[in-house]
Amino acid sequence: MIKVPFAWMRLRGLIEKEFIQLKRDRMTFAMLIGIPFMQLMLFGYAINADPKQLPTAIVRGDDSQFVRTFLKSLENTGYFKFTVETRDYDEAAALMKSGAVQYIVTIPEDFTRLLVRGERPQILLEVDATDPIASSGAMSAALQVVNRALDHDLKGVMAANGARAPPVELVMHRKFNPENLTHYNTVPGLIGVILTMTLVMITSLSLARERERGTLENLYAMPLKPSEVMLGKIIPFVAGAAIQVTIVLAAARILFEIPMFGSFLLLSAALVLFIVVNLAIGFTFSTIATTQLQAMQMSMFFFLPSILLSGFVFPFLGMPQWAQVFGSMLPMTYFLRIIRGIMLKGAEFPEIWPHIWPLLVILAAATFVAMKRYKATLD
Amino acid sequence: MTPSCPEKFAINVKGLSKSFDGKKAVDGIELRVREGEVFGFIGPNGSGKTTTIRMLCGLLVPDAGEGTCLGYDVINESAEIRKQIGYMTQKFSLYDELTIEENLLFVGRMYQMKDLKEKVGETLAGLALTERRRQLAGTLSGGWKQRLALASCIMHEPKLLLLDEPTAGVDPKARRAFWDEIHALAANGITVLVSTHYMDEAERCHRLGYILKGKLLAHGTGADMIERSDLKTWRVTGRGLTGLAKKLTGLKGIETVAAFGARLHVSGADEPALLKSLAPFRKEKSLHFEKVAPSLEDIFIHFMSGQESAVEERAP
Ligand SMILES: Nc1ncnc2c1ncn2[C@@H]1O[C@H](COP(=O)(O)OP(=O)(O)O)[C@@H](O)[C@H]1O
Ligand SMILES: [Mg+2]
Numbered sequence: 001m002i003k004v005p006f007a008w009m010r011l012r013g014l015i016e017k018e019f020i021q022l023k024r025d026r027m028t029f030a031m032l033i034g035i036p037f038m039q040l041m042l043f044g045y046a047i048n049a050d051p052k053q054l055p056t057a058i059v060r061g062d063d064s065q066f067v068r069t070f071l072k073s074l075e076n077t078g079y080f081k082f083t084v085e086t087r088d089y090d091e092a093a094a095l096m097k098s099g100a101v102q103y104i105v106t107i108p109e110d111f112t113r114l115l116v117r118g119e120r121p122q123i124l125l126e127v128d129a130t131d132p133i134a135s136s137g138a139m140s141a142a143l144q145v146v147n148r149a150l151d152h153d154l155k156g157v158m159a160a161n162g163a164r165a166p167p168v169e170l171v172m173h174r175k176f177n178p179e180n181l182t183h184y185n186t187v188p189g190l191i192g193v194i195l196t197m198t199l200v201m202i203t204s205l206s207l208a209r210e211r212e213r214g215t216l217e218n219l220y221a222m223p224l225k226p227s228e229v230m231l232g233k234i235i236p237f238v239a240g241a242a243i244q245v246t247i248v249l250a251a252a253r254i255l256f257e258i259p260m261f262g263s264f265l266l267l268s269a270a271l272v273l274f275i276v277v278n279l280a281i282g283f284t285f286s287t288i289a290t291t292q293l294q295a296m297q298m299s300m301f302f303f304l305p306s307i308l309l310s311g312f313v314f315p316f317l318g319m320p321q322w323a324q325v326f327g328s329m330l331p332m333t334y335f336l337r338i339i340r341g342i343m344l345k346g347a348e349f350p351e352i353w354p355h356i357w358p359l360l361v362i363l364a365a366a367t368f369v370a371m372k373r374y375k376a377t378l379d
Numbered sequence: 380m381t382p383s384c385p386e387k388f389a390i391n392v393k394g395l396s397k398s399f400d401g402k403k404a405v406d407g408i409e410l411r412v413r414e415g416e417v418f419g420f421i422g423p424n425g426s427g428k429t430t431t432i433r434m435l436c437g438l439l440v441p442d443a444g445e446g447t448c449l450g451y452d453v454i455n456e457s458a459e460i461r462k463q464i465g466y467m468t469q470k471f472s473l474y475d476e477l478t479i480e481e482n483l484l485f486v487g488r489m490y491q492m493k494d495l496k497e498k499v500g501e502t503l504a505g506l507a508l509t510e511r512r513r514q515l516a517g518t519l520s521g522g523w524k525q526r527l528a529l530a531s532c533i534m535h536e537p538k539l540l541l542l543d544e545p546t547a548g549v550d551p552k553a554r555r556a557f558w559d560e561i562h563a564l565a566a567n568g569i570t571v572l573v574s575t576h577y578m579d580e581a582e583r584c585h586r587l588g589y590i591l592k593g594k595l596l597a598h599g600t601g602a603d604m605i606e607r608s609d610l611k612t613w614r615v616t617g618r619g620l621t622g623l624a625k626k627l628t629g630l631k632g633i634e635t636v637a638a639f640g641a642r643l644h645v646s647g648a649d650e651p652a653l654l655k656s657l658a659p660f661r662k663e664k665s666l667h668f669e670k671v672a673p674s675l676e677d678i679f680i681h682f683m684s685g686q687e688s689a690v691e692e693r694a695p
Contacts, residue, residue, distance in 0.1 A: 013488025017477065024476045218472035221436055222489040223462045378438050 006228040014224075014232025022236060028202060032240050036194045036247045051134050051318020054102035057084040057092035061109035070123070070168070073145045074105065079138035096175065098351045099337050102128050102135065102317055115167060122169045129174035130344045131185045134315035139172055146170040176344045187252045188339040189312045191245060191271075192332050196278055196306045197299075199241055203282025204295040206233045212292055217378060226374040230367070233286075234279040241275040252343075261346030270342065270352065274335045277359050280366040281331070287373035306332040334358050387414045389539050389570035390435060392446025392453060396593075397430050397439060404430045406593035407444070412572055412586075417565045419584030420574040423683060427593040428574040429469055432541050435572075436466050449539055462490070465532030469543040469574075471524045473531060475517025479508055482516050483531055490535035502530050522553035529557070533564065540564065542573040546580065558583050578676045587675075589682060596682050601675050610634075610681050611650045612673040613657065615643040617666035630656040635680045646677045 022028060058071065074080055080103060086092055095101045106124040108114075114121035125142050127135040147166045177184040210216035219229070252258040260267075281302065289295035307313055309323050310332035319327065327333045334355040341347030341355070390412035397405045405427040412418040422428050433439040435448050437457020445452075451459045473482045483502055487495040503509045506526055516527060525545055533540065542561070546554045558580070565571050573584070581587055581601060589597040589604075597604050615623065620643050624636050627645055632652025637644045647653035661668050673681075 007491055009488050009491045013485050017474065017481070017485045020481055021474065021476050213475075214468065214470040214472045215474055216472075217433075217438065217468050217470075218466075219489075220438055221461060221464075221466040221468070222486070223458065224489060376437075377440055378433060379440055 006225055006231060010224060010228050011231055011235075014228060015235050018232060018236040019239075022240065032198055032202070032244060033247070035198050036244050036251075051137075051315045052078045053081040054079065054134065054138065054315070054317050055083040055100065056080040056103040056105060057086065057095055057101045058082055059086055059089050059092050059104060059106040061087065061107050062111040064112040066112055066115055067107055070107075070145070071105070073148075074142060077138075077141040077145060079141050080105075094351075096126070096128050097341070097345050097347055098354065099128070099341065102315075103138065118167070120167060120169050122171050124171050124173065126173045126175050129177035129184075130340045131311075131315050132174075132177060133185075134318060135174075142172070143170060184258060184344060185340070187248070187256050187258050188343050189336050191248045191252075191339060192274070192310070192335045193307060193312060194244055194248060195241055195271075195275060196332055197303050198244065199237060199275060199278040200282040200285070200302055201296065201299040202237060202240075203233055203279050204285035204289060204299045205292050206283070207286035208289050208292045208295040211290065220376045220378065224376070226371055226376070229374065230280075230283050230370055233283050234276065237279055238272065238275055241279075245271055245275075258343065260343050262342035262348070266349060266352070267339065267342045270335070270338045270356065273356065273359055273363075274331060274338075277331045277363045277366070280363055280370065284366045284370040284373070287370050306330050309333070311336050328358070329362075331359055331362050388412060388447075389414045390418075390446075390448050390572065392435070392444060392448070395431060395434055395444035395446070396442045397427075397434060398442055403593050405434070405441075408590070408593070408595050409598070410446075410588060410595070411598075412570060414570050415565060415568055416585040417561060417571045417573065417583070419581050419587045420572055420590065421576070421578065421581055421587055421679065422574075422590035423576055426590045428576075428590060429543055430593075431590070432466070432543050432572070432574060436460055436464055436541060463537055464539045464541060465535070465537035467528050467532050467540070467542045467545055469547070471528060473516050473524075473528060475515065477516055478513050479503070479516055479519070479527060480512035482527070483534065486531045487534055492535055498534055502534055506530050522549045525549055525553070525557065529560065533569075538569065540569055540571045540573075542571065544574050544576065546575060546577065554580075578679050581675045581679070589679060591682055597678070604675065604678055605672055608673060608678050608681070609648050610646050610673045610678055611648070611653060612644050612646040612671055612677050613653070614669045614671045615645060615666055616641060616669075617663075619665065623660065623666070627656070627660070632656050634684055635677060637677060637680055639674075644671075644674065644677050646673055646681060648681070 060067070071082070075082060084092065084095060084101060089104075089106065092101070092104045092106075096104055104124075104126040106126070108121060108123075111121045111123070123146070125139070127139060129135060146168050207216065210219060253260070282299070285298040285302070286295055289298055305326060309319065309327035310316065310330050311319075311327065312332065316324065316327060316333065316336075337355045338347075338352045341352050388411050390410055393407075393409040395405055395408040395410075396403065408427070408431055410431070420428055420431070430439060434441045434444075435453060437453065437460060441454070445454065447453060448460045449463050451457075453460070474485070477485065480499060480503065483499045484495065487499060492498055500509075503512050508523075508527070516524070519527060529542070529545060546557050549557065554577075561571055561573060562583075573580075575581075584601075586600050587597070587604065588595055597607075599607075620638065620641070624638060624643055627633050627636050632647045632649045632654075633645055633656050634647040635644070637646075645653070645657065657668065660666060
């Protein structure tokens with residue numbers, strides 16, 4: 001027989017109690033349902049940013065003085081940081097799908113030959129446009145480079161050519177969001193924002209509220225296990241969160257016409273994991289906070305970096321190193337990559353796994369702290 | 380596991396101490412409560428009753444002290460203790476937004492009770508609340524809340540009940556009914572520790588402990604306490620007692636002046652000084668003086684006034 005660390009009857013009692021309270025507490029219920037609507041309205045437009053030094057993959061089919069000069073000038077614009085160089089286009093494409101690179105620059109095999117003949121070879125610049133703001137500056141900079149970079153090198157060789165048009169043609173593809181719509185980026189991220197904000201807050205208040213009302217003393221005086229109390233506070237809100245998610249996903253579909261390229265099942269599974277992680281963090285806060293006010297403050301301290309440093313407001317790869325380190329500790333960071341990956345890029349499990357396991361680590365850490373902190377005493 | 384002494388104690392602790400922010404709330408309390416008795420834990424507000432009870436069931440970790448509750452160590456085995464006691468908190472601690480029935484079902488599940496539906500049904504019938512079982516607990520009056528709280532903590536048939544000021548703020552009739560209920564429980568073999576700041580409730584307990592400023596000042600039956608006390612009490616009857624009480628208060632040797640309806644109890648430990656102060660009044664024909672045994676209340680008031688002046692003297 002499998003030994004579970006809790007008693008079903010007690011757990012059931014705790015969950016039912018929480019549901020009844022939720023049903024009769026209009027304020028909490030309103031928050032659960034009202035906040036998604038409010039956020040959807042408020043985040044209609046996003047904050048602008050012009051990130052530099054984003055990771056770029058080079059698919060180099062050809063090499064010559066001209067290619068080197070062109071790439072050097074591209075790098076000098078400050079927008080591109082060449083992190084990967086390959087001959088295999090598929091490799092670069094996979095990196096973009098998983099979010100490891102923002103741009104792919106492809107130099108065709110016959111580039112130099114065509115250039116010398118004056119036949120205007122094409123250079124392909126592909127942009128991950130799920131976050132359109134991240135790449136608008138880079139795209140116009142790349143155009144400038146094409147127009148001028150090769151002027152000097154070409155003077156000696158083909159001064160006589162006298163071509164008016166730029167010697168190279170830049171072809172730009174916006175991948176995953178061809179129409180460059182900001183809400184493609186914002187709305188899936190908004191699901192993460194809403195869940196983080198409401199779930200952490202509600203659970204972090206839960207024990208503090210029982211403490212302030214005096215019901216905690218009765219709860220602690222009964223023979224409960226910490227795991228039962230924690231699960232009893234978490235499970236009811238998974239259901240609440242499911243309602244929120246349905247609202248926002250429906251709005252994403254109907255109001256904003258966001259596409260859904262990936263598997264709905266995979267997305268649901270990832271959502272449940274993300275919801276549980278947030279609830280566990282909220283519960284952990286509530287084992288630390290002694291008053292509802294403290295619990296609120298802790299939630300806010302968690303919520304702000306979750307918005308600012310996760311890649312929701314500012315593109316993650318464009319943030320300074322220290323901010324990326326902070327961001328890497330937030331569940332929201334991974335969730336954004338997962339949901340954008342699944343909804344906009346049709347990513348499958350192997351591609352999102354690198355963002356799933358950090359969530360599991362965070363969940364384990366939060367549970368560990370909560371179980372350590374939970375003492376069932378009023379001290 | 381069971382205590383080796385011949386008498387069986389449901390509670391047997393000594394040296395229990397607890398400070399909050401450096402201030403001693405409970406200071407070296409020693410308590411022995413026999414199995415099956417109703418033990419009154421008496422003391423004014425802020426004397427440390429709640430803190431002591433919380434330490435007995437593991438809700439607060441004592442700074443010092445040791446002992447057992449139902450044979451289990453109060454420090455290390457509080458999980459076991461919690462299963463077998465019923466604790467009624469001073470403040471109503473059931474859920475206001477749950478109905479009476481939902482609260483009882485919740486508590487029953489926490490103790491993993493069998494045949495819960497039936498048991499809750501019986502409990503509701505016993506409380507005469509079957510009709511109102513769908514009423515939110517928060518809307519009940521004080522007396523009903525107390526009865527519901529008591530019912531919820533005896534459903535799982537605990538061996539020991541810790542009741543923290545169960546009758547505070549309840550009208551006299553309901554108080555009386557409450558005490559009858561407590562005695563009915565004790566008759567069934569349940570040990571009951573009940574704290575109160577109503578001195579008149581002392582008479583309804585088998586044995587008593589009197590706590591003041593975190594210290595246990597007396598321990599035993601009411602008769603023991605009266606016998607052991609060095610207090611001398613004079614009962615005054617007659618006319619103009621209210622005026623007399625005012626005149627007597629504060630005179631040398633007179634520690635307490637307490638009115639009991641048409642009687643006045645005048646007490647002090649220093650008998651010669653007490654007699655000297657009373658002498659002028661004993662000449663009045665309208666008053667009748669008689670030396671009596673002090674009542675428990677006289678003793679408690681004596682404790683209180685004595686302790687206060689002792690503390691004041693020590694203060695810089
Ligand atoms: N959690 C706490 N934090 C700080 N002081 C406390 C706490 N609980 C009780 N006290 C203090 O300890 C003393 C005893 O309180 P308590 O045990 O509640 O007394 P009683 O129940 O007899 O009224 C009081 O002075 C009270 O202010
Ligand atoms: Mg108290």
